[in-house]
Amino acid sequence: MPGNQPIFPLGIERIRQVLQSDGHEVEIIDFCQRPDLQTDHAWIRTGWDVVGLTIRNIDPIDIACESHVPHYLEYTRNLQDAADGADILWVGGGPGFSLFAAELTEAMRLSIGVVGPGETLMSRICADVGAHAGSPSRVMTGAPDPRFETRVMQYSPELMEVYTARDPSAMIGVETRRKSCYQGCTYCPYAHITQDDGGTCRAIPSLIEEIRGIYDAGFRRIFFTDGIFNAELRFAKQVVAAVKAEALPGLQWSAYFTPKPFDDEFAELLSGSGNDTVIVSPDSLDPAMMNEIGKSFDVRHVRRFLDSCRAHALNPRVSLVIGGPFESEQTVANTMAFVNDHLRDNELALNVGYRVLPETAMGRQTGATTAELLEPTFMEMDPQVFQWIFDHLDSRFLTTELMLNITAAKHGLKRRNTVKPKFSVARKRQMRLTVA
Numbered sequence: 133m134p135g136n137q138p139i140f141p142l143g144i145e146r147i148r149q150v151l152q153s154d155g156h157e158v159e160i161i162d163f164c165q166r167p168d169l170q171t172d173h174a175w176i177r178t179g180w181d182v183v184g185l186t187i188r189n190i191d192p193i194d195i196a197c198e199s200h201v202p203h204y205l206e207y208t209r210n211l212q213d214a215a216d217g218a219d220i221l222w223v224g225g226g227p228g229f230s231l232f233a234a235e236l237t238e239a240m241r242l243s244i245g246v247v248g249p250g251e252t253l254m255s256r257i258c259a260d261v262g263a264h265a266g267s268p269s270r271v272m273t274g275a276p277d278p279r280f281e282t283r284v285m286q287y288s289p290e291l292m293e294v295y296t297a298r299d300p301s302a303m304i305g306v307e308t309r310r311k312s313c314y315q316g317c318t319y320c321p322y323a324h325i326t327q328d329d330g331g332t333c334r335a336i337p338s339l340i341e342e343i344r345g346i347y348d349a350g351f352r353r354i355f356f357t358d359g360i361f362n363a364e365l366r367f368a369k370q371v372v373a374a375v376k377a378e379a380l381p382g383l384q385w386s387a388y389f390t391p392k393p394f395d396d397e398f399a400e401l402l403s404g405s406g407n408d409t410v411i412v413s414p415d416s417l418d419p420a421m422m423n424e425i426g427k428s429f430d431v432r433h434v435r436r437f438l439d440s441c442r443a444h445a446l447n448p449r450v451s452l453v454i455g456g457p458f459e460s461e462q463t464v465a466n467t468m469a470f471v472n473d474h475l476r477d478n479e480l481a482l483n484v485g486y487r488v489l490p491e492t493a494m495g496r497q498t499g500a501t502t503a504e505l506l507e508p509t510f511m512e513m514d515p516q517v518f519q520w521i522f523d524h525l526d527s528r529f530l531t532t533e534l535m536l537n538i539t540a541a542k543h544g545l546k547r548r549n550t551v552k553p554k555f556s557v558a559r560k561r562q563m564r565l566t567v568a
Contacts, residue, residue, distance in 0.1 A: 138164050140295045142305035142357060143226065143250065144186050145287050150251045150277070156258050165294045170207070173214035181219075181261050183211075184254065185240070186226035191508045195485035196537075196544035199508050201236075208240045221261050225250045225274070230325045231490055232506050233271045243267070248274035248325060249310070276331075280310060282338045289349040296351060303355035303386065304346050308371050309333040313359035315390065317415070318426040318457075318493035318557055319486050322359045333367050336374050347380050353408070354385045361387035362394060369401055376405040384408040391437035392429035396444075403444040410441055413451040417470035418463040423558045425456050426493060431470060438474055451481040454521060455513040457497060457553035461520045468524035477528050484518065484541040486511040488551060498551040512550040518542045 144160060151158045163170050176183070185208060191199045212222070225246035229236055237245030243264060246253055252275040257264060277283065287304065296302045311331020313322045346354060362368040375385065383406045391412050402410065414434050416422050422430055434450070441448040452471070454464060471480055488494055488509045490502040500509060518538055522530070 138295060138298060138302075139188070140287075140292065140302070140304050141186070141188075142307070143188075144184075145291070146277075146285060147184070147250050147254050149285060150255055150283075151258055154255055154258065160288075160291070162291060162294070164298065165291060171210075173211050176211055176215045176220075177218065182221045182223060182258055184223045184225060184250075185229075185242070186250075187224065187229040187236070188226050190228040190232065190506070191487070194483075194541075194544070195487075195508075195510055195548055196540035197508075199506075201239075201506060204236075205239055208242075212241060219265065221257070221264055223254070223257065225254075227325050231321055232502060235503055235506055237269055237271055241269075243269055245269070245271040246274050247271060249276055250274050251277040276310060280307075280334070281332050282335050284338050284341045284345070286342075286345055287349075292346070292349065292351050296353070301353070303353040303384075304351055305357040306339070306342060306346070306354050307334065307358070308339060308356050308361070309358050309364065309367065311359075311363070314363060315360060315428050316426040316493075318424070318497065319489065321489050321491045333364070336370055339371065340374050340378055343375065343383075344378070344380070347383060352382045352384060354383070356385065356387035358387065360390045362389050362398065365393040365395070365398060369398055372398070372401045372405050372407075376401065380406070386411060388413065390429065391433040394433075394437050394440060396440055399440040399444040399446060402446055407446065409447050409449050411449045411451065412437060415451065415453045416456060416463065416467050417452065418466035420558070421456055421459065421463045421467070424458060424556060426557065434470075435474065448479055449481055450475060450479055451483075453483045453486060455485045455511060455517055457486075457494070457511055458556070459513055459517060461514075461516070464517065464520040465524045468521065468526075471529065472524075472526045475529075480529050482521075482525075482529075482534055482537075484521070484538060485513070485545065485548075493557050494553075497553045497555060497557050499554050500551050504549075507549055509549040509551055510545070512552045513545075515542075515545065 141162060148158045148160055161169050161175070169175065187204060190201060191197060221244070222242045223244045223246060224236055224240055224242045229245065230247045233245040233247045244257065253272060292304055309331060313320070343354060385406055386408045389410050389412050391414070414422060414427060415425055417431055417434065419430055438448055452467065486494065488498055488500060488505055488511055490505050494511065495505060521538065
């Protein structure tokens with residue numbers, strides 16, 4: 133769909149392998165692999181007991197793009213009509229679905245909506261389909277895979293080829309750990325989606341065996357899909373050391389990092405490990421705005437992170453989003469001043485506009501309901517924000533791609549739902565109020 137870069141379906145591949153190990157016959161219908169099946173629904177009449185529909189993205193989070201929901205509803209209606217009353221248990225899940233599980237379960241006329249990880253719950257559902265048939269539609273919360281630590285995924289080489297052939301820079305996702313993110317970013321629903329406060333880390337031998345399987349199948353680029361790869365620095369160091377020791381020629385990998393914790397020992401390990409890019413997302417580089425959006429680090433940590441990357445010849449990439457709650461020309465100017473002083477030309481990723489999502493502090497900050505947020509809704513911002521960027525950002529960063537993105541965002545803002553923040557959720561301000 134427009135605005136989406138197809139990403140290898142790691143979650144659904146995990147569910148496939150778990151169900152196959154249970155003895156079930158499982159088939160993945162992937163529209164990147166079989167685009168014809170978007171309209172050819174003949175397969176639905178071949179005796180399936182359970183049909184799972186996974187939704188990764190509700191919309192592209194891009195202010196210039198449209199919602200995907202109408203397309204999902206139309207596809208589901210057509211598929212269910214083609215089933216012609218067949219006795220099928222309809223199940224929905226996936227990261228995007230989890231955010232709006234109740235609304236989408238009803239709108240898509242599903243039997244069950246799954247929030248969070250799906251392997252264990254789908255295993256239970258498929259073990260006794262009859263127990264769920266005929267019951268009122270409902271939302272169920274997934275449970276962690278009890279074998280996550282040692283389970284070795286063997287991904288379909290054919291499916292990996294589909295995604296890497298489309299885009300030579302594409303990476304195959306690999307999980308190293310599952311645990312709710314501690315960062316507390318006000319816009320992020322990761323903790324709700326994972327449904328896993330305890331969490332667990334993969335056994336290093338199992339992880340390396342999985343990476344070796346991807347590599348031996350001919351694929352050289354992987355992405356560690358943790359919310360924050362180095363959130364548990366000691367374990368992250370163990371993973372990098374193991375990858376480095378494996379010494380797979382040509383292997384490249386990346387992940388999302390945080391500037392804190394990030395030390396020189398870790399940077400030295402990353403150097404020569406095949407790391408392609410060290411991606412961090414401070415989102416703003418203005419101290420007050422970073423506090424407002426819940427960052428657990430500040431500009432000092434970003435500076436130290438960049439210094440460490442420079443010292444060890446790493447490739448940092450800093451992701452920013454302009455347009456947060458109470459954004460002003462001064463906060464934009466402060467952010468751009470840091471960029472101008474500390475980043476090289478190819479190290480900036482800049483977007484405009486915060487998509488407000490349910491189950492987040494930003495969502496609560498606006499008072500918008502989950503049903504209201506199903507339609508793409510953004511934090512209200514001053515229309516002058518685009519001019520502020522041009523006024524304060526060095527021209528060396530104004531690439532054609534960035535200019536087109538900003539122009540598209542400016543036009544997109546005119547036709548988007550926007551909501552105002554009703555109060556501040558800045559951590560330091562909350563602490564002062566509590567003390568008072």
